[in-house]
Amino acid sequence: MAKILVTGAGGFVAGYLRRVLIRDGFKVASVSRSSIRPIDGERVLTVSGYDDPAIPDVARGCSAAIHLVGGGQQTIHHQYHDTNHFPAAAVAEACRAADVPRMIYLSGLGVSPDATSGYFISKYLAERAVAGSVPEPVIFRPSYIIGPNDHLTSNLRRQAQTCAITIPGSGRYMMQPISVHDAVRVLAMAATGGAFAGRTLDMVGPQTTTFAEYVRAFAGPKTRIIHADMEEIYRDAVLGRDPAYELDDLGIMVGGYVGDHGTLRRITGMQFRTIPQMLQSGGPA
Ligand SMILES: NC(=O)c1ccc[n+]([C@@H]2O[C@H](COP(=O)([O-])OP(=O)(O)OC[C@H]3O[C@@H](n4cnc5c(N)ncnc54)[C@H](OP(=O)(O)O)[C@@H]3O)[C@@H](O)[C@H]2O)c1
Numbered sequence: 001m002a003k004i005l006v007t008g009a010g011g012f013v014a015g016y017l018r019r020v021l022i023r024d025g026f027k028v029a030s031v032s033r034s035s036i037r038p039i040d041g042e043r044v045l046t047v048s049g050y051d052d053p054a055i056p057d058v059a060r061g062c063s064a065a066i067h068l069v070g071g072g073q074q075t076i077h078h079q080y081h082d083t084n085h086f087p088a089a090a091v092a093e094a095c096r097a098a099d100v101p102r103m104i105y106l107s108g109l110g111v112s113p114d115a116t117s118g119y120f121i122s123k124y125l126a127e128r129a130v131a132g133s134v135p136e137p138v139i140f141r142p143s144y145i146i147g148p149n150d151h152l153t154s155n156l157r158r159q160a161q162t163c164a165i166t167i168p169g170s171g172r173y174m175m176q177p178i179s180v181h182d183a184v185r186v187l188a189m190a191a192t193g194g195a196f197a198g199r200t201l202d203m204v205g206p207q208t209t210t211f212a213e214y215v216r217a218f219a220g221p222k223t224r225i226i227h228a229d230m231e232e233i234y235r236d237a238v239l240g241r242d243p244a245y246e247l248d249d250l251g252i253m254v255g256g257y258v259g260d261h262g263t264l265r266r267i268t269g270m271q272f273r274t275i276p277q278m279l280q281s282g283g284p285a
Helices: 012-023 055-059 080-097 118-131 151-162 180-190 211-219 230-239 247-255 261-268 275-280
Strands: 003-007 027-032 043-046 064-067 102-106 136-142 164-168 200-203 224-228
Touching (some): 003 012, 003 080, 012 027, 012 180, 027 055, 055 080, 064 080, 064 180, 080 118, 102 118, 118 247, 136 180, 164 230, 180 261, 200 261, 211 224, 211 275, 230 247
Parallel strands (some): 003 027, 003 064, 136 200, 164 224
8 A cells, every 4th residue: 555654743634644644555654743653554754844864864765754743823933934835845845755746735715826925935936946856736716615623713712612613804805714624535536546646726615604693603603793893803903912813814804715626626526515514524513
């Protein structure tokens, strides 16, 4: 069975993906900066950074690498280059050195050469680094990946537990979430499927919705919802005053990004979970 390298193995998506790959019979070699517990037969390499010279050795013999390192917030200690562009370029170089033909990268929905935000720029540069290093790059641009403990669900649940959920402004900006269970099925298929090689694909679910509708469905009848003034929400985020949403989260939300689900469905032949099905596992109560 094929051997797959998973980088960023300590993260949210990786936790689901590693279990699915092992269950499907793949040999899995996982790399993380945190000490993660191996799942049945999995090889784990703990590194201090993604330019660790041991990574090409672990990658050798893999038919694909699935790179899940990334983040949507920056601090003085970890800027977007450190979280998105640099690790992707370093792992792409490790794949090239180890003759790993395919590298699968999770970018972000809305990423394009016209990007102006630091987050999107770092993701775009990471895409280019991957595309320029391996013969079979596969780039996915995901919308919100929804599971019991994703970033958005954790935020909404935390707000619901305090007093109310805040919707910035009208909430009439669009989104097209995908279930983490579907996202990892797609990634497992992309590790070996011929139809994926060289493609850039939106990783979006079958339904679009507005953020306000999504929050209402998430909250249920008992949780209060507040529409807050957009200017105030942005000011809290800019000034770091315990904001309900971080600055770049707001940019992505208000950007209202939706994508092409049809191509993903055609290539995978999968039936994807609807928004109500995604919410069943992630609601507040
Ligand atoms: N979840 C979503 O809704 C969503 C939406 C769009 C795009 N994406 C992208 O999909 C990928 C996986 O998402 P996820 O939700 O699983 O991400 P995550 O759990 O937030 O983070 C994934 C991993 O990135 C690594 N990482 C974070 N900050 C780092 C830094 N400063 N330097 C080096 N490594 C760092 C960590 O790997 P280790 O601790 O294992 O080293 C972490 O476990 C990411 O690239 C993300 O940007 C996710």
